[in-house]
Amino acid sequence: MSATNSTPVILLHDAAIDEYIATILLTTMPEVTLSAIIVVNGDCITTPAMNAAWRIQQYIRRTDIPLGLSSARGYNPFPWAYRGDCIKINDLDMLQGLPACATPYQDGDALLADTLRSAKSPVTVLCTGPLTPLAELLSTGEGVALQSRIGRLVWMGGAIAVGGNLDPATLPPGVANSYAEWNVFWDPFAADWIFRNTSFPITLFPLDITNKAAIASSFMGRLLVQAKQYPVSNLAYQSYEIVASESFYDMWDVTATVWLARPEFYQPLETMTLAVVTEDAGMQGALIPDQRGRQIDCAKDFQDIDAFYSYVLAQLAR
Template structure:
């Protein structure tokens, strides 16, 4: 049984959106891109304690909000706890991001302890119900921040509109690295946003239909290329958003495995024509054993809703052009 979302907004109305992420470098470029999308109204940002260190993560999020001219954008820290913690070397990227020169003028205005991301999400979902306007959820971390809130208040599921999620790996290898976690759990199929909390991922995919899923199959083809970096650097002389993206990606541009994971799912919101038609299939997640976190098609007898898996670009050069064009702006 799936939760049916409430009615869609009309074409001439901005769509409310919440961005739930874990303060990875790519998440903040995605945030700048959302700000360039006139049809979306970014209502709030929620940070999950996953691929980050939570306090530096939410503090850099506050500084990015100020940088892009949104100092009052609601910001909260989820109470969600994952099952398999991200490696510390990955989580430290948010600290390095906080040291890039373009953010130097900005100071975090997040109190201690940070505002509750759970309360923020609950308030936005209740507003969606009260106004009859569904809330689009862009999720580039595990599903736990959403499933935890709905476990406490199941009625809020009626406020959920489109869910867009970066996670999983279907026809390609996962990204668990045995050099960063014990080989005994580093299976070849799991992707980190699923592996972090496979139980929440399985629960959400069983509950909600037509989730737009962007697995490693497509993000593996969205590398931080030298051409992208050169364009951002050139544009950075006149456009602060490009300079931010250049300085941020420069921290990881020499890492061969670093891709535009979260930007890939974000761009789809505004430019779905750049993506090949999705594969439509129900999904399930292996929850126990060595293959924990393996996202895979569910058998018919599982009686699960179908989801839209975006596995490739229809126009890969157009994807890169979209990113650089949208970032050719200043706060």
């Protein structure tokens, strides 16, 4: 597929390690054109997150892609224990010596609006973090016009028929529930607003499918072999090595990203009518079936998980 008929993509992420790998993958896909990257201060710490993002773009020689920082804030902050991973990736030896991200950072909210405004064809918004920046933009006076520029929202978020991923050990007593996934829980009100006030299709990648995309030892072994030959594989291996020993850490964002280029690796999407729980402390952030809710196209499982891993490895062999 040529660049002239590829799909423009805006990436909204909150700077976890898997999201940096998703960024790299997007730049290798002829099926998409990565038009802008917007970071939200969610599962990260702003300065190392922005520095890591910009240094990675330099490392893969894609400084042509605009990078901005959103001013969005959430209701339920990520635990500090999670947010420090961006420091570790920013400190990787291969990224040292590359210039830090210039300050003041580019306004990510303005970048999101400008990229949608100037789009010549429908844009896919790939969100691998909270939906807050998108909800805040689309609820402005220009929101209806900008919404019409979005062809589809692809979101890694939620849990439907599996448990959530809020760890009681990282939250005050009574805050964690067993239903919510972090990208919804960070700002359930933004997710609810998007569900209730937009009309573009939404494709959801919940924990139901991402739980099956572990950073498997077999995958890491093959990536290590590639790392000895390919600089991008080396960056990916060193990055994943930071979290590979954490049993709960999966390829959440890469799962959603690969679908843009290879939907045949996934079972057919299941359309469900879902709503977001916003107020109930015992279920805040949960996605629940509700006939008054929004129709969502949900990815529930892989058709060929081996092909998924092999594709990721092939794209990183650069």
